Amino acid sequence: MTELERLTFPSADFSRVPYGVFTDPANFEREQERVFRGPVWCYVGLEVEVPNPGDFLVSYLGATQIVLVRDGDGKLGGFVNRCAHRGTQLVRATKGNARDFTCVYHQWSYDLNGNLTGIPFRRGLHGVAGMPADFDMSQHGLRRLRVESYRGVVFATLSPATEPLVDYLDTPMRAVFDRIFARPIEILGYSRQRIPANWKLYLENLRDPYHAGLLHQFSTVYGLFRATEKGGTIMDKKRRHEIHFSVHGSDRAADTADHYTKTTFYDRTQGTLGYPEIFSFIDEPGRGGKASDFMSIFPNAVFQQLANSLATRQVRPRKVDEYDLYWTYFGYADDPPAIRAKRLEQANLVGPAGFSSMEDGEVGALVQRGVAWEGDAHSIVMMGGVGPIEDQPTTLTEMPIRGFWRFYSELMGLTVEEPR
Numbered sequence: 001m002t003e004l005e006r007l008t009f010p011s012a013d014f015s016r017v018p019y020g021v022f023t024d025p026a027n028f029e030r031e032q033e034r035v036f037r038g039p040v041w042c043y044v045g046l047e048v049e050v051p052n053p054g055d056f057l058v059s060y061l062g063a064t065q066i067v068l069v070r071d072g073d074g075k076l077g078g079f080v081n082r083c084a085h086r087g088t089q090l091v092r093a094t095k096g097n098a099r100d101f102t103c104v105y106h107q108w109s110y111d112l113n114g115n116l117t118g119i120p121f122r123r124g125l126h127g128v129a130g131m132p133a134d135f136d137m138s139q140h141g142l143r144r145l146r147v148e149s150y151r152g153v154v155f156a157t158l159s160p161a162t163e164p165l166v167d168y169l170d171t172p173m174r175a176v177f178d179r180i181f182a183r184p185i186e187i188l189g190y191s192r193q194r195i196p197a198n199w200k201l202y203l204e205n206l207r208d209p210y211h212a213g214l215l216h217q218f219s220t221v222y223g224l225f226r227a228t229e230k231g232g233t234i235m236d237k238k239r240r241h242e243i244h245f246s247v248h249g250s251d252r253a254a255d256t257a258d259h260y261t262k263t264t265f266y267d268r269t270q271g272t273l274g275y276p277e278i279f280s281f282i283d284e285p286g287r288g289g290k291a292s293d294f295m296s297i298f299p300n301a302v303f304q305q306l307a308n309s310l311a312t313r314q315v316r317p318r319k320v321d322e323y324d325l326y327w328t329y330f331g332y333a334d335d336p337p338a339i340r341a342k343r344l345e346q347a348n349l350v351g352p353a354g355f356s357s358m359e360d361g362e363v364g365a366l367v368q369r370g371v372a373w374e375g376d377a378h379s380i381v382m383m384g385g386v387g388p389i390e391d392q393p394t395t396l397t398e399m400p401i402r403g404f405w406r407f408y409s410e411l412m413g414l415t416v417e418e419p420r
Contacts, residue, residue, distance in 0.1 A: 008415040010378055014402040015386045020375035022198035022368065027412075028320040034411050035299050036062025036317075039162040041148070041155035041169075043301035043314055044068050044078070046328065048152060048185055054097045054112060060316040061156060062300070066145060067091050067101075068154060071112040076149060078156050079114040079142035090142070114142035150174065151181035153303075153312075169297070170236035176243060176295050179286045180303065180310070184333040188344060191327045193352035197364035199300075199315050199323035200408075205360050206296045206313075207404055209233060209244040209395035210383050218355050231292075231395040239389050239403025240298040246395055248281050248291035278345060278355065281307045296400075298407060306356065308339065309346035321368055325361070327351050381405075 044059040056069040065081040083103040102109040109118040124130025145156040148165040231246035281291040293305040302313040316324040349356040384397030
């Protein structure tokens with residue numbers, strides 16, 4: 001029996017997770033086919049990043065590099081970034097505008113839709129060599145993607161079996177997209193970091209609001225997020241996507257003092273902020289006082305509203321113990337100058353050195369080290385209860401993590417222990 005065949009979820013409600021899912025190279029290889037090339041929609045970018053005919057953006061489906069492009073008619077499409085001839089990486093710039101794409105190796109060229117349009121010396125020279133007479137260029141284009149967009153947020157899939165995007169997102173998530181992307185947006189910037197951990201540890205982390213008020217002590221001490229505030233978690237019907245939120249300033253001082261003075265790091269006497277405005281929150285229309293509002297879309301995306309900062313986060317797996325995290329910061333095209341300045345300022349809350357999120361990458365690395373030789377052991381995911389996987393009226397829960405693993409195990413065909 002191989003390590004992959006021994007990989008088993010020891011509880012049918014996914015309240016225990018085998019550490020082998022984070023450490024087994026064979027499992028990582030299977031993920032590329034069954035998850036990232038399987039019947040799911042992966043977030044790949046924003047329409048505003050490719051606004052004009054010929055605009056392109058390099059992105060990822062798992063470890064597979066792809067190109068999102070707007071063709072001459074303004075339609076979105078995409079293809080795997082690999083020349084059909086000998087497998088060379090075709091597009092080397094991360095973004096830009098092009099009339100066509102030509103491979104540097106042998107100069108095979110393709111139009112914006114991925115059709116093969118030119119081969120140097122296709123007929124040989126003076127009747128000698130060249131491609132076979134029956135070589136059909138129409139059969140040798142680039143591997144194309146299915147591309148769909150919702151509210152200007154672009155997703156792609158390689159599977160013909162993937163359901164329509166609107167159904168995949170489901171009602172709760174579409175409502176968040178409808179609110180966040182109700183107005184035209186503009187890109188404010190990018191950041192990225194490479195983290196020495198398995199990619200799924202980050203997706204667990206973002207479905208775990210329980211940790212947020214404990215690990216991120218900067219946010220807790222200075223009032224941006226506390227687990228004692230009113231909040232909750234909402235999932236789609238298949239429990240693969242998740243939203244969690246907290247209402248700013250909704251907790252009682254007595255609860256905060258009672259629960260947080262017993263934790264290791266919370267100490268209000270440590271000092272004061274020289275610039276407290278970094279944590280100020282302007283309650284914009286539709287937010288309902290939610291200074292912390294996050295949505296995770298299976299398998300690779302997070303949509304962030306933290307204070308007045310707005311961003312997407314894309315997870316790009318590289319190998320079993322390494323992934324890239326790619327952040328796209330945005331605001332609204334009609335933002336008043338003061339709000340735009342606030343969004344740029346609060347971009348410092350997140351990202352590789354963010355005051356409120358830099359710990360997430362570190363704890364992922366710590367978990368990866370801790371479980372490196374523990375493939376037969378498992379984690380305990382029981383905060384919020386066991387049994388059915390349901391929405392929760394609190395952020396003190398790990399329930400959405402279990403929903404992630406339930407859907408993941410179905411895609412991967414992993415063994416799950418039946419209840420006794």
